Amino acid sequence: MSRESAFIDRLREIATHPAARGLRDDAAVLGGLVLTHDMIVEGVHFLPHDPPEDVAWKLVATNLSDLAAKGARPVGALLGCGLGGADEDWDYMFLSGLKTACERFALPLLGGDTVSMPRGAPRTFGLTALGAGSPDAPARDGAGPDDILWVTGTIGDAGLGLAIAQGEDGPRALIDRYRRPEPRLEAGRAIAPLAHAMMDVSDGLLIDASRMAEASGVGLNMDLDAVPLSALAIGHAGEDRAARLRAATAGDDYELLFATPATAAEDILRLRQDLGLRITLVGRFRLWPGLSVHDVEGMVPLPRRLGYEHDRR
Amino acid sequence: MSRESAFIDRLREIATHPAARGLRDDAAVLGGLVLTHDMIVEGVHFLPHDPPEDVAWKLVATNLSDLAAKGARPVGALLGCGLGGADEDWDYMFLSGLKTACERFALPLLGGDTVSMPRGAPRTFGLTALGAGSPDAPARDGAGPDDILWVTGTIGDAGLGLAIAQGEDGPRALIDRYRRPEPRLEAGRAIAPLAHAMMDVSDGLLIDASRMAEASGVGLNMDLDAVPLSALAIGHAGEDRAARLRAATAGDDYELLFATPATAAEDILRLRQDLGLRITLVGRFRLWPGLSVHDVEGMVPLPRRLGYEHDRR
Numbered sequence: 001m002s003r004e005s006a007f008i009d010r011l012r013e014i015a016t017h018p019a020a021r022g023l024r025d026d027a028a029v030l031g032g033l034v035l036t037h038d039m040i041v042e043g044v045h046f047l048p049h050d051p052p053e054d055v056a057w058k059l060v061a062t063n064l065s066d067l068a069a070k071g072a073r074p075v076g077a078l079l080g081c082g083l084g085g086a087d088e089d090w091d092y093m094f095l096s097g098l099k100t101a102c103e104r105f106a107l108p109l110l111g112g113d114t115v116s117m118p119r120g121a122p123r124t125f126g127l128t129a130l131g132a133g134s135p136d137a138p139a140r141d142g143a144g145p146d147d148i149l150w151v152t153g154t155i156g157d158a159g160l161g162l163a164i165a166q167g168e169d170g171p172r173a174l175i176d177r178y179r180r181p182e183p184r185l186e187a188g189r190a191i192a193p194l195a196h197a198m199m200d201v202s203d204g205l206l207i208d209a210s211r212m213a214e215a216s217g218v219g220l221n222m223d224l225d226a227v228p229l230s231a232l233a234i235g236h237a238g239e240d241r242a243a244r245l246r247a248a249t250a251g252d253d254y255e256l257l258f259a260t261p262a263t264a265a266e267d268i269l270r271l272r273q274d275l276g277l278r279i280t281l282v283g284r285f286r287l288w289p290g291l292s293v294h295d296v297e298g299m300v301p302l303p304r305r306l307g308y309e310h311d312r313r
Numbered sequence: 314m315s316r317e318s319a320f321i322d323r324l325r326e327i328a329t330h331p332a333a334r335g336l337r338d339d340a341a342v343l344g345g346l347v348l349t350h351d352m353i354v355e356g357v358h359f360l361p362h363d364p365p366e367d368v369a370w371k372l373v374a375t376n377l378s379d380l381a382a383k384g385a386r387p388v389g390a391l392l393g394c395g396l397g398g399a400d401e402d403w404d405y406m407f408l409s410g411l412k413t414a415c416e417r418f419a420l421p422l423l424g425g426d427t428v429s430m431p432r433g434a435p436r437t438f439g440l441t442a443l444g445a446g447s448p449d450a451p452a453r454d455g456a457g458p459d460d461i462l463w464v465t466g467t468i469g470d471a472g473l474g475l476a477i478a479q480g481e482d483g484p485r486a487l488i489d490r491y492r493r494p495e496p497r498l499e500a501g502r503a504i505a506p507l508a509h510a511m512m513d514v515s516d517g518l519l520i521d522a523s524r525m526a527e528a529s530g531v532g533l534n535m536d537l538d539a540v541p542l543s544a545l546a547i548g549h550a551g552e553d554r555a556a557r558l559r560a561a562t563a564g565d566d567y568e569l570l571f572a573t574p575a576t577a578a579e580d581i582l583r584l585r586q587d588l589g590l591r592i593t594l595v596g597r598f599r600l601w602p603g604l605s606v607h608d609v610e611g612m613v614p615l616p617r618r619l620g621y622e623h624d625r626r
Contacts, residue, residue, distance in 0.1 A: 041430055
């Protein structure tokens with residue numbers, strides 16, 4: 001077990017309040033308040049040469065994605081800044097990206113703390129986002145054995161974008177999907193009342209879907225052919241089994257993954273139209289545990305790596 | 314101007330929501346919610362050889378002191394942990410101190426994030442504390458020119474404790490006052506409805522009092538002889554003018570400093586009895602700006618350093 005996992009296990013012994021949801025959900029839900037905190041560290045979550053505006057955007061967007069997954073409306077944020085490096089221009093470009101993101105999502109910046117890291121230490125940021133939602137916000141462990149699994153938007157663009165940012169040839173528009181994810185706030189609020197379970201896809205569709213199934217104590221069969229790919233992604237990487245597996249195991253999508261009863265399908269299809277957003281049926285839960293994946297050719301052997309696993313870092 | 318101050322000035326241009334209070338208060342106040350976030354970094358706010366239990370306690374206690382200064386009751390916290398160093402025992406001692414503090418203050422740990430810092434980077438923690446208070450929570454800028462200034466508890470113990478922790482001879486009980494501050498939560502709730510302005514004393518009595526006066530657009534005359542010293546502090550360092558100036562310019566007290574109309578004096582004295590806590594009248598505000606200090610011998614020349622100034626770090 002990694003040091004982080006062992007630490008979080010011990011934290012669980014302290015975080016016994018029901019609102020903490022056993023530290024296993026995207027966010028804490030305290031009455032109608034939804035709360036999340038993410039930390040990003042230079043050299044771990046972003047690189048010194050990443051555009052600072054994008055670092056700030058992504059910090060805000062990924063936190064808001066956690067709120068979106070609980071169907072919450074953002075009401076404010078607190079920012080912890082550990083400034084570092086010799087380049088003060090970096091700070092101002094970061095602030096410019098922060099301003100853009102706060103304006104884009106109508107997110108009031110309410111407070112926080114700013115400190116200087118010791119010389120040579122990495123820049124470190126923490127963002128707490130606060131949302132207004134329902135005390136019944138969908139958890140990630142509520143999927144039933146007869147439920148069906150949906151995902152918003154398209155999957156795999158960010159993973160391709162990361163590879164392109166790292167030097168692979170390909171369209172720059174995919175890099176934006178990696179650097180400037182769009183939290184599905186409106187969709188999350190519309191979907192939450194219909195969902196038995198909801199989470200965001202941050203580590204990869206297959207791994208996150210299997211986590212939802214496991215947390216819910218059910219199994220899952222996914223249709224690889226149904227995994228929604230963008231035209232850009234298909235143009236760049238194709239849509240054969242290998243391309244689909246690559247998309248379904250790449251991270252950083254920040255789309256919403258949710259379970260509903262099969263009877264809710266018509267409501268979801270109507271929502272899709274209202275929101276003007278792709279929402280795709282990608283799997284069915286079942287009683288017996290485990291994940292299986294199929295496509296038109298039959299059962300798909302599971303890749304060794306289903307997505308980004310924090311424990312194996 | 315320091316890099317931090319310049320950064321915070323730019324942050325203010327983003328944090329325009331009234332709840333942010335211009336980033337000049339101890340906490341944000343959003344309706345009945347009071348929110349604060351503090352960040353601590355190894356090598357800046359604590360040292361590698363500081364007891365990890367005390368590091369955790371102080372992180373919790375200083376955040377709750379911000380809530381106390383707004384008269385709020387703690388309802389939960391989110392913790393960001395950047396783990397570092399080779400010594401995993403440190404992590405568990407930190408968690409043990411965290412558990413002690415959360416239990417002591419009935420503070421539910423609701424969530425957060427745990428990451429590993431890159432090799433060699435300092436341990437870094439961020440705590441967001443959430444409180445329930447009044448939308449009219451006292452700000453630090455509400456003191457009027459005829460108000461009087463009070464402080465809870467005793468002043469200067471933590472400063473003496475820090476010197477003893479660093480090798481000076483003296484009673485170990487003073488070290489506890491430095492390492493294990495007690496947020497004045499009960500007192501804060503009782504005082505808030507009576508206070509025109511309130512803040513906690515974290516950087517030193519003189520500097521924090523002068524900040525309250527400046528923020529309120531008034532001046533202040535303080536009585537150095539009135540500054541409340543503990544018997545321990547007097548036994549260790551005496552109570553002459555120099556000892557009192559040392560106490561009034563040392564930081565880390567985490568007592569409450571507040572302004573009331575002179576007519577509230579009787580109520581405060583009654584509160585003092587109910588709470589069983591020293592509450593001492595230490596100054597009077599006035600119309601003309603600036604800080605002056607006197608004692609029985611007359612005007613006290615102001616020391617060059619009124620307390621801990623972040624800008625001069």
